[in-house]
Amino acid sequence: MPDPIFADPRLASLYDAFDGERVDLDAYLGIAREFGVRSILDIGCGTGCFALLAAADGIAVTAVDPAIASLHLARAKPGADAVAWHEGTVDALPDLAVDLAVMTGNVAQAFLSDDEWLATLAAIRRRLVPTGHLVFETRRVQARAWESTSRHSTPCSPRRKPLTISAFRVRRSSGSWIVVSFP
Numbered sequence: 001m002p003d004p005i006f007a008d009p010r011l012a013s014l015y016d017a018f019d020g021e022r023v024d025l026d027a028y029l030g031i032a033r034e035f036g037v038r039s040i041l042d043i044g045c046g047t048g049c050f051a052l053l054a055a056a057d058g059i060a061v062t063a064v065d066p067a068i069a070s071l072h073l074a075r076a077k078p079g080a081d082a083v084a085w086h087e088g089t090v091d092a093l094p095d096l097a098v099d100l101a102v103m104t105g106n107v108a109q110a111f112l113s114d115d116e117w118l119a120t121l122a123a124i125r126r127r128l129v130p131t132g133h134l135v136f137e138t139r140r141v142q143a144r145a146w147e148s149t150s151r152h153s154t155p156c157s158p159r160r161k162p163l164t165i166s167a168f169r170v171r172r173s174s175g176s177w178i179v180v181s182f183p
């Protein structure tokens with residue numbers, strides 16, 4: 001069951017504006033270029049920011065996400081026809097043999113149990129060439145990234161307007177929420 005933030009059309013449509021310019025994706029593209037990859041599997045592609053960036057770089061991209069609202073947004077973006085979009089999870093994908101699998105934007109932290117994580121890793125392995133790589137990230141909570149989030153956000157997609165954010169909520173690991181507002 002995808003998180004409502006990505007599956008509800010009203011919330012998913014805020015994602016790009018809220019997440020800003022996505023300089024974080026440069027590292028993934030840099031790795032893809034360094035490895036000379038020709039094909040990528042983008043797991044948890046969301047609204048397609050990285051999938052479209054990689055496709056524009058001439059890489060064959062397969063992108064998968066269980067959140068249909070995010071996929072709708074991705075499919076509507078310029079260049080989307082170059083990407084093979086799939087709704088669902090990696091284990092449900094057809095056979096593939098890609099050079100690189102990625103989980104950008106903290107997707108790895110969507111897997112909440114060891115069983116789910118290990119099953120996902122196994123499903124990814126089956127879709128990589130023998131010399132393939134998986135690149136992912138995890139959030140460093142100590143960096144308190146929410147404190148440096150800009151009130152003014154420039155989204156990755158040129159179709160989205162810049163957004164001015166007045167406040168947002170962050171869920172603690174305890175399950176409670178804190179509201180972060182801008183002065």
Ligand SMILES: C[S@@+](CC[C@H](N)C(=O)[O-])C[C@H]1O[C@@H](n2cnc3c(N)ncnc32)[C@H](O)[C@@H]1O
Nearest residue numbers: 002006043044045046065067089104105107110
């Ligand atoms: C924070 S968003 C990141 C989206 C995108 N990778 C990016 O960088 O903008 C996390 C994404 O992981 C997706 N997700 C959650 N569970 C998943 C799963 N089991 N398999 C693949 N993607 C999943 C969510 O639907 C959401 O789109």
